[in-house]
Amino acid sequence: MRNTRQKDVIRESLKGGDGFVSARQLHEKLEEAGEHIALATVYRQLNAMEEQGLVDTVRMNGQQLFRLCGDDRHHHHLVCVSCGRTVQIDPPSEQWLRKVADTYDFTIESHTLEVFGLCAECREREGRDTEAADTGTTGTDAD
Numbered sequence: 001m002r003n004t005r006q007k008d009v010i011r012e013s014l015k016g017g018d019g020f021v022s023a024r025q026l027h028e029k030l031e032e033a034g035e036h037i038a039l040a041t042v043y044r045q046l047n048a049m050e051e052q053g054l055v056d057t058v059r060m061n062g063q064q065l066f067r068l069c070g071d072d073r074h075h076h077h078l079v080c081v082s083c084g085r086t087v088q089i090d091p092p093s094e095q096w097l098r099k100v101a102d103t104y105d106f107t108i109e110s111h112t113l114e115v116f117g118l119c120a121e122c123r124e125r126e127g128r129d130t131e132a133a134d135t136g137t138t139g140t141d142a143d
Helices: 005-015 023-032 039-051 094-103 120-126 130-134
Strands: 055-060 063-068 076-080 086-089 114-117
Touching: 005 023, 005 039, 005 063, 023 039, 023 063, 039 055, 039 063, 055 076
Parallel strands: 076 114
Antiparallel strands: 055 063, 076 086
16 A cells, blocks of 8 residues: 555544544544544554554454554553553463364464553542452453
């Protein structure tokens, strides 16, 4: 895919954040900065950048979210459901993945692992302690 001005503007805008954003949020940020790029173009560029491995993507609350990929190696994320702060984490071992797949008689074609919860700052702001946050569920189990 060729480099375009829109792609460069989107990439630069994503560099400024440490969390995932929706295409709509990014579009609003660009508009506020005086960049007039159609929302459809933002979606198209983000999806193309995902295909190239330039952005990471997760689904949260029914929305696809994007973040500039800072690492070429395989990785996963901890994502704060309140502020969107994201931390890259090492993937689980292949042995663990094979054991889980074998337990349920599956083969592994590919995998993703995104862990959603609250970061320390959001827990403090919301007055939640770590133990209470650790026992909560998001209702997004994909059994």
